[in-house]
Amino acid sequence: MDHGSDDRRESAGAGVPWAGVVVTVMSVIAMAAIGWAAWDSLPEVVTTRPATPARHGVTVPRLVFVTALPMALAFVGVVVAGGTALADRVFPRTPLSPRGPVPARVMVWPRGALWLMTPPSVRAGTLNVLFVALPLFLVVLQAGVLLRAAGHDLPLDTVVAVAFGLLLVALGGRLARIGPWYGSAGERRSRRVAAALMTAVGVACAAGAPLFPPLVVAAASAVLFPAIHAAFVLRGVTKAR
Numbered sequence: 508m509d510h511g512s513d514d515r516r517e518s519a520g521a522g523v524p525w526a527g528v529v530v531t532v533m534s535v536i537a538m539a540a541i542g543w544a545a546w547d548s549l550p551e552v553v554t555t556r557p558a559t560p561a562r563h564g565v566t567v568p569r570l571v572f573v574t575a576l577p578m579a580l581a582f583v584g585v586v587v588a589g590g591t592a593l594a595d596r597v598f599p600r601t602p603l604s605p606r607g608p609v610p611a612r613v614m615v616w617p618r619g620a621l622w623l624m625t626p627p628s629v630r631a632g633t634l635n636v637l638f639v640a641l642p643l644f645l646v647v648l649q650a651g652v653l654l655r656a657a658g659h660d661l662p663l664d665t666v667v668a669v670a671f672g673l674l675l676v677a678l679g680g681r682l683a684r685i686g687p688w689y690g691s692a693g694e695r696r697s698r699r700v701a702a703a704l705m706t707a708v709g710v711a712c713a714a715g716a717p718l719f720p721p722l723v724v725a726a727a728s729a730v731l732f733p734a735i736h737a738a739f740v741l742r743g744v745t746k747a748r
Contacts (some may be wrong), residue, residue, distance in 0.1 A: 524591075524631045527638025531584045534642030535577050538649045542573035548657035549573070572656065576649045580642055587634065633681040640677035644670050668721035672713025675732050679705030682736055701739040708732050 546569070553572040558564030567575075647670045651663045680702045712728035 524634035524638060527635040528584075528588075530639045531580065531642050534646050535581055537646050538577040538580070539574075541646070541650050541653060542577070545653040545657050546573065549653065550656075553656050573653070576645050576652075580645050583641075584638065587638075591630065591634065636677055636681045640674050644674045662721075664721040665716050668716035668725040669713045671725050672709045672711070672716060672728060675709030675712060675728060676706055677709075679703075679707075679709055679732070697739050697742060701735060704735045705732055708735065 549569050549572070551569050552566045553569055554564055554566050555572070556562075556565040648667055651661065651666050654661055655663050682702075682705065708728050708731045712724055715724045
């Protein structure tokens with residue numbers, strides 16, 4: 508019996524984010540349906556930025572306006588799926604699974620490779636959260652933008668900022684888990700603290716958007732969220748030296 512082939516198939520299967528794949532495909536279909544439903548209500552040329560005395564306006568064809576977000580989501584999904592498949596081929600099973608020893612050569616990989624050295628099951632869980640939360644956020648964004656362009660009056664800034672905060676809440680608890688399974692207890696504690704802080708940023712964004720200027724709240728959250736994650740990654744790099 509070829510145990511190596513079985514391990515490779517098991518590792519590859521564990522790394523496939525099936526929930527994320529299904530939700531992403533369904534979200535692209537939903538966004539296309541929303542675009543089709545709003546098509547006749549949209550002008551042939553959509554103004555995305557009105558002209559002012561200080562700047563020129565920006566317009567795009569209706570087809571580009573309707574298809575931009577679905578195509579962007581599909582492109583990101585293909586790139587991430589391809590990168591994950593490549594990682595599973597480039598990295599051997601041993602550093603990705605706690606069932607075997609860690610080769611000495613793995614320990615010299617830069618900390619920037621932690622994502623690739625994360626166990627496939629953890630990586631798949633993170634991708635599932637990403638490709639469930641992100642497509643749903645983009646569906647809300649697509650619907651809001653098309654309704655606004657079609658002439659409907661709705662608080663788009665607030666809706667998008669709340670949805671963005673919920674996206675950060677979903678991602679906060681998972682991003683901090685990225686890293687090799689053989690990380691120290693101190694690193695795992697740091698990840699938990701980072702997860703709590705990043706989740707708190709998302710909660711503050713979703714709760715604060717209806718109370719304060721939503722664009723300011725969303726922008727501040729967009730800066731704080733990656734800054735917290737980067738700070739904990741840099742802390743791990745510094746301690747590893």
